Amino acid sequence: MSTPTEPSFRESVDMMFNRAVALMDLPPGLEEKIRVCNATYTVRFGVRLRGGMQTFTGYRSVHSEHMEPVKGGIRFSLGVNQDEVEALAALMTYKCSLVEAPFGGSKGGLCIDPREYDDHELELITRRFAYELIKRDMINPAQNVPAPDMGTGEREMAWIADQYKRMNTTDINGVACVTGKPTNAGGIQGRTEATGRGVQYGLQEFFRDSRGLQKAGMTGTLDGKTVVVQGLGNVGYHAAKFLSEEDGCKIVGIIERDGALTDENGLNVEAVRSWIASHGGVRGYPDGTYVEDGAAVLETDCDILVPAALEGVINLSNADRIKAPLIMEAANGPVTAGADNILREKGTVIIPDMYANAGGVTVSYFEWVKNLSHIRFGRMQRRQEEARHQLVVDELERLSHHLGDKWSMTPDFKEKYLRGAGELELVRSGLDDTMRAAYQAMAAVWHERDDVDDLRTAAYLVAIEKVAASYRAKGL
Ligand code: NAD
Numbered sequence: 001m002s003t004p005t006e007p008s009f010r011e012s013v014d015m016m017f018n019r020a021v022a023l024m025d026l027p028p029g030l031e032e033k034i035r036v037c038n039a040t041y042t043v044r045f046g047v048r049l050r051g052g053m054q055t056f057t058g059y060r061s062v063h064s065e066h067m068e069p070v071k072g073g074i075r076f077s078l079g080v081n082q083d084e085v086e087a088l089a090a091l092m093t094y095k096c097s098l099v100e101a102p103f104g105g106s107k108g109g110l111c112i113d114p115r116e117y118d119d120h121e122l123e124l125i126t127r128r129f130a131y132e133l134i135k136r137d138m139i140n141p142a143q144n145v146p147a148p149d150m151g152t153g154e155r156e157m158a159w160i161a162d163q164y165k166r167m168n169t170t171d172i173n174g175v176a177c178v179t180g181k182p183t184n185a186g187g188i189q190g191r192t193e194a195t196g197r198g199v200q201y202g203l204q205e206f207f208r209d210s211r212g213l214q215k216a217g218m219t220g221t222l223d224g225k226t227v228v229v230q231g232l233g234n235v236g237y238h239a240a241k242f243l244s245e246e247d248g249c250k251i252v253g254i255i256e257r258d259g260a261l262t263d264e265n266g267l268n269v270e271a272v273r274s275w276i277a278s279h280g281g282v283r284g285y286p287d288g289t290y291v292e293d294g295a296a297v298l299e300t301d302c303d304i305l306v307p308a309a310l311e312g313v314i315n316l317s318n319a320d321r322i323k324a325p326l327i328m329e330a331a332n333g334p335v336t337a338g339a340d341n342i343l344r345e346k347g348t349v350i351i352p353d354m355y356a357n358a359g360g361v362t363v364s365y366f367e368w369v370k371n372l373s374h375i376r377f378g379r380m381q382r383r384q385e386e387a388r389h390q391l392v393v394d395e396l397e398r399l400s401h402h403l404g405d406k407w408s409m410t411p412d413f414k415e416k417y418l419r420g421a422g423e424l425e426l427v428r429s430g431l432d433d434t435m436r437a438a439y440q441a442m443a444a445v446w447h448e449r450d451d452v453d454d455l456r457t458a459a460y461l462v463a464i465e466k467v468a469a470s471y472r473a474k475g476l
Contacts, residue, residue, distance in 0.1 A: 005338075009311050010037075010087035012337040017090070020460030023451055026468055034093075034467050037063045037086045043132045047125050049117075056112060058129050060138045063089035063105040066470040069142055071096060071103035071361060073149025073180075074156070079310070080109035087311075088149075091332055092361070094463035095354040099438045101365040106144055108133070114151045126156050130163040134177075139164060141176035141372070147364045148180040150310065153234065154192060158185040176371035179364035188367040188377075190427035191360075196238020197428065198359015199306065199330045200247065201435040202351060206326075209439070211447050212455075216325045216349040218303065223248035226264075226302040228324070230255040230294075231309025232273055235330050235357060239306055240269045249304070253297045254288075256281055260297035261288035299323060307334035314339045322348065329353035344454050352456040354463065355438055362434045366427055377427070382420035389418050438462075 007015060014035060021031050040061040046053045059082055062070050072092040075085075085107050093105025110129055114122060133139045139146060139160065148157055157180040164177040181187035190197070206212055207222050227249045229240045236254075243249040250266035258281035261267055267288050275285045283290055291297055298305065298318060305324035307313050311333035314322060319339035327343070327350045329335060335343065335350060343350060370377060393414060400407055409417075421429070445458035452458050 006312075006316055006336050007338075008083045008087075009333050010083045010090070012333065013087045013090050015337040016340070016456060017094075017460060017464070020457050020464060023449075023457070023461065024464065024468075026464075030468060030471060033471065034064065034464060035090075037061055037089055038065060040082055040086055040089075041133075041136065041138060042082065043129070045128055045132050047121075047128050049121055049124070056110060056125060056129065058108065058110040058132070059085040060108040060133055060144070061085040061089040061106060062138075062144065063107075064093040064467065065104045066093075066467055066474070067096070067102050067104045069103060069140070069145045070106035071101070071145050071147065071179075071364065072105055072107035073360075074108040074110070074146045074152055074160075075149040076110050076112050076114045076151030076156075077310075078111060078113045080111045084311070085109045088332055091354055093467060094460060095358050095361060097463040097466045098354055098442070098459055099358045099362050099434050100466075101358075101361050103145070103361070103365070106146075107149075108138075108146055109149075112151075122156075123159055126159045127163045130160040131167070134164050134167050139177050141171070141173045141368075145176065145364075145368060146178050147360065148234070150233070154180055154182040154185075154187060157181045157187075161185060173372055176368050179367040180360075181367070186367075186371055188363065188370050188427060189422075189424040190431070191363045191367055192234065193238045193242075194363035194427075194431060195235045195330070195357050195360035196240075196242060196308075198362065198431060198435055199235065199239035199308075199328060199356060200242040201359065201432045202356055202439060203243070203304070203328055204247070205436050205439040206351060209443055212349065212443060215347075217347070218325060221247075225249050225304055226252045227304045227306060228253035228255070228297060228300050228302045229330075230298060230305075230307045230313060230334075231331065232256055232269075232276060233309065235360075236306065236308030237269065237273055239308060239328075239330055241273075244269055252302055253300050254282065255294040255297050255309070258283050258294070260291040260294040261285055262291060262297060262300070263288040304328060307331050310334070312336050314343075316342070319343055320346070325349065327351070329356045332357065340454075340456065350454065350456060352459050354459050355435075355442060355455070358438065359431055359435065362431050363427055366430055377423045378421055378425075382422060385420040386418060389420070393418060 043058050046055050088107035089105050096103040157178050160178045165174045175186035229236045240251050253262045261282050299321045301323045305327045308330035315336045316338045319342040332353050441462045442458045
């Protein structure tokens, strides 16, 4: 956790913003307009539970409405407070801008430990929170569209969508009021894995950037790289799974709430995940070394550190002991502004949160578009695409036959070539394209400007410039 001498999360985000705008030529008024959070709504509501009334406190913060709807997750955690929600809403503005998702930034949170309530109780609480936000248009397909975040997932999003539909029975676009829904309730394939998948695609793109690799003092590909992941939740689990199963990375450390597991030969992510599901934590897992002081494992000698749990975990108290040359900020705000300065001076390359975890909002954007168009991606063109490919294959086979069957296509090639893209393939393709393009925009600034020596400042510059252009176009 952050030491008391460190700025708050929101102040940290502001400091990083200020470092970037100092390199820009924005009128001071516009700079201030972009930086400040437009509005934060606090709600306290009661729910009748266990024979009594319990009061809950929730927030929905709107950072910037330069584009609408505004977008950002809803977090269920005891750590939720106004400062945190505002910091996260600001990051959403910059994140959406960087990956060109046409939204302003928002975030919500409810002060609650979801593990203390059963499913029915959580449904009552979630629906009541949603009711409070919906009746003030703080959940609305045209104005404010939440998504999952820490402590929430597709189940909560389905409850919110249903609550909205009950209160807006004639809104034909009602299901677009929230993203991250299950596929049988208006969701899109690939959304649950999207943030972790984006972490994978982002790292793949970094490893294609020879100048970036050189700055990190790294060589080669992802294959064989050692990785430590903090938080095996939605984001951390999917990132660790894809990196180990598809890219050949070795997950040498997994840090959870109750400690950490290490194994220099690589941990089995699936096995650890199911152990946590049945035992409530990593303690006792048989195929690894258990370390009680989980945070100490952040300091392991590894190639890539992936903090994917919560903010402020790399701070003034441990930054100088972090050994990984590359940090992929899968969580929001895992590195404080003070730690960022220390790491930058050490030459550690940090791939910043606004980019690293943008896969979630990117696929949320696809889900929202799908909901508004009322048709699944690929439905119209898939079979037509397959028929055209079949024409090519038939013609090549005919020619081959004509030439005396001297060559033939491998069955594997034929099968892959003939298969038209379904929704999941299209979602992954759109996400990969987005992560590549956003990385290249950031990296161009990082490599080409002498006054920019880190990816975070580069990301802020790209993002703020687009928000500023949008305000200018409106005549503000
Ligand atoms: P989650 O609730 O699914 O998982 C969080 C994980 O972190 C859990 O496994 C939890 O046990 C673990 N954890 C909590 N406290 C810990 C601690 N002190 N030390 C180690 N582990 C701890 O949450 P998530 O959706 O995976 O979100 C994680 C981070 O990613 C958050 O910062 C969130 O804002 C960010 N994020 C999430 C999404 C998304 O699509 N879910 C999108 C963008 C960013």
